[in-house]
Amino acid sequence: MFIEVVGVSKNYQVGEVKICALKDLSLNLDKGALYVILGPSGSGKTTLLNILGGLDSPDKGKVIVDGEDITALDPKGLTLYRRKKVGFVFQFYNLVSSLTVLENVLSTKYLSTDGLDPEEVLKTMGVWEHRAKFPFELSGGEQQRVAIARAVVKNPALILCDEPTGALDFENAKKVLELLEDVNRKFGTTIIIATHNVAVSRMSSKIMRLRSGELVEFAENPHPVPAKEVSW
Ligand SMILES: Nc1ncnc2c1ncn2[C@@H]1O[C@H](COP(=O)(O)OP(=O)(O)OP(=O)(O)O)[C@@H](O)[C@H]1O
Ligand SMILES: [Mg+2]
Incomplete structure (x- = not known):
């Protein structure tokens, strides 16, 4: 098992009001799969991604990634x-x-010791010709x-995507989903896509539904549809 989320809760205090963003959430994720987190606005999708990515920490519970309890790490470890x-x-x-464009990609490549070739990655994404643009x-x-x-380009084990198609028109959104699918296949990267778009979830074999900070469903989709054929 790649990621183990055990009893994670996260609250935000806004003035007098306590907002429960995640409630006692537990789940297990496999390496190399493509997951979709579905849920309406405010259901906790970003909060969950931020915790999985070590950008935020839970109030309760733990998150184990590749055998390492990331909720026990200090800021430097994170x-x-x-x-x-x-x-x-x-x-x-x-x-x-x-x-x-090229400098943007180089700036993250240097964070990793086993990064990929920036030229190959930019070509795969179809933007190599734009490498000198801002x-x-x-x-x-x-x-x-x-x-x-x-x-x-960092060749990470995990890519977290928060509404990656939310600002795009249909054609560009599909292209982005196809590329994420390619990355998942080609590099075996575990990918988690958070979205409120039900159609996007059709491309995934594993769909988590969040509502009010709770995991209300974690379903297997036996017939994932290639991103190219997803439509809305
Ligand atoms: N920094 C914060 N301070 C206070 N409340 C927050 C903070 N971040 C999130 N929340 C609250 O926690 C709940 C979950 O928020 P979250 O951003 O995880 O939802 P979401 O599913 O990503 O929504 P959206 O689809 O709109 O992006 C919401 O009620 C939100 O208002
Ligand atoms: Mg969000």
Whole structure:
């Protein structure tokens, strides 16, 4: 088993009000699979991804990744964990605006000791021809493909995608999903995609449904559909 989440709870205190973002959540994830977390706004998807990625820590419970309890790590340990094991893809790309496409990818490649060839990765994402451009010179779809390249080039065991298609039109969204599917197949990267788009979940063989911070369903989809054929 690759990831073990055991009784994780996370609360946020906003003034007088306590918000329960995750409630006693437990789940096991296998290496090399592509998961989708489905849930409406506020259901805890981002909170869960942030905890899995070591960007946030739970109030209760633990998260074990590859045999290591990441909830017991100090800030330095967590930084190393993120650097070595995790790639992030966000809704709004989060590229470094002052760096070119190639520099954006090189800047994360150097975080890893067994990174991939940036040229190969940018070519796979179909943005090699844009390597000398700055992010503002690219379309949203192209920026997101560079963002995936940044995550992939480190060759992480885990890629976490928070609404990766949320800001894209249908054609670009599909392209991004196809690329994530390729990465999962080609590199065996465990990929977790958080979305509120039910159609996206059809490409996954394992679908988690969150509602109000609780895992209400963890279903096997016996017939995942290639991303290319997903539509909404
Ligand atoms: N930093 C924070 N401070 C206070 N409350 C927060 C914080 N982050 C999240 N929350 C609350 O925790 C709950 C879960 O939020 P989360 O962002 O995980 O939901 P989500 O499923 O990602 O939603 P969305 O689809 O809108 O991105 C929500 O009620 C949210 O308001
Ligand atoms: Mg979110």
